Amino acid sequence: MASLKDKLPAIDPRGFVLPLLLIVVWQAVTSSGWVDTRIIMPPSAVLSAGWKWLNSGLALESIGASLFRDASGFVLGAAAGITIGLLFGTSKLANNVFGPTFHTLKHISIFAWIPLLSAFFGRDDLAKIVFIAFATLYPVALATIEGVRSIAKSQYEVADVYGFTPRQALFRLILPAASPQIITGLHLGLIFAWLATMGAEFLLASTGEGLGMTVIRGRAAFRVDLIIFGMLIIGAFGMLLNELATRAESRLLHWRGHAR
């Protein structure tokens, strides 16, 4: 195990200049009264509003509700995406019959599905989770197709020689061999799922709780402090998910070594 100092990259202080400058300017213009502080709140107001919100118990509920939607949609979408990807990757017939429809539909921006989904599923959790699953499905499926197609012919021949059953071929050859791409697709899917969670909560704001809905209600009530704080939390969770996915990816793919 390397020491912590070795693992951390050298930090260049010049990187802090811009963010600090931003905060200083922000604080300066708000405290000097050059701008309407109802629209541009001072950083301290944002922090105190955020602190109050975090302590209110509402925060935990909102974050929990959003993460629950995100996770349910992601799991459903990832399972469907891998299944579709395996089907398209292994069966030429399936690819020829369903492929063109599948690849044409992917050009419809995901958010354009929201009005139609809301007509069918309402504005509650069901519609949101279906939408998140849908947003996850495409990157996962596309990556899985790529992964399955990149398996070398010789690997299939070995499986043939050993007389693998289809089941064995799936679990011993196809899934392991395609796993790098599948995991990359899952990583991308995770980012998309979070994006879709926020999009769904903004566009399908209903009576429930959620990070996105807190922010969008903050907008309706003109609570700029809450909006900014909510944005920071949304971004922080996005980064956290991304970081976790990156770590999981490198750990899961450790067996491949560094050679590409």
Add this chain to the structure above:
Amino acid sequence: MSTIQSLDKPLVIEPLASLLPRISIPSLGNLPARFGRIGLGIIFPLLLLYLWQIATERVWLPPQLLPEPAFVWETLVDMVSSGELAGHLAVSLQRVLWSVLIGGSIGLAIGFAMGLSKTAKAYLYPSFSLFSQFPVIAWSPLMIIFFGIDEALKISTITVAVIVPFAVATYKGIENVPVKLREVGQIYQFSFAQTLWRIALPAALPAILGGVRQGAMQAWLALVFVELLASSEGLGYLLVYARNLMQLDVVMVCMATIGLVGLIFDFALGFIERHFSRWAPKGR
């Protein structure tokens, strides 16, 4: 995949080049096979259409939820011939165009600065990579407060969406310029402008064009979102408006239009990208 992966993760869909149909001149030998494949691809949509027709005839779902295919077609013809669809489409495309121009310029500037100057990179890169991790969607409520719900909101939100892919592609394109080329420039004592125009720009062009395509796709995605959120004209507005009146025929026409535009963007820009990649430097 290149070495710096963390930057391009948020929002950027890696184009799966292998899935894009290649334009090739079919020889007579594989012509029947090609037609066979196209024929197979048409079966499924036709089947869906048939199922849709049956479902509406037997009223499996209320007609508000599932309008008849013929009715949707009529709506499409109506909206095209009355110019309604074209009007909203023009508004949306104009927004995308402005945003791509503004966001593209900013993104190019950031990308060039980070790619060409180590000092600029030291100052910009940490902030930029933080900024690139924030989903555009999260910005939109704040933008509504600052810019209201008018044109400025749409342009600014879409612009933010465009900056990241442009900047990332440009930066990577320049960073991957072969060292040999830079050395040649040094030997000839190129000025900064010459280095930029004669070496950095041509060598990075294929990567930049990739960024243009991704930027346009991101712009289209963000446009639909922001028009759904707050708008009084444009395709997204029409979608919400029709949904609120439960005119799902109009909703479907809008979705098809959005898909078609996305498809055209992808194909046209992908074609340009491939055209210019042919003379891209291969070695490092």
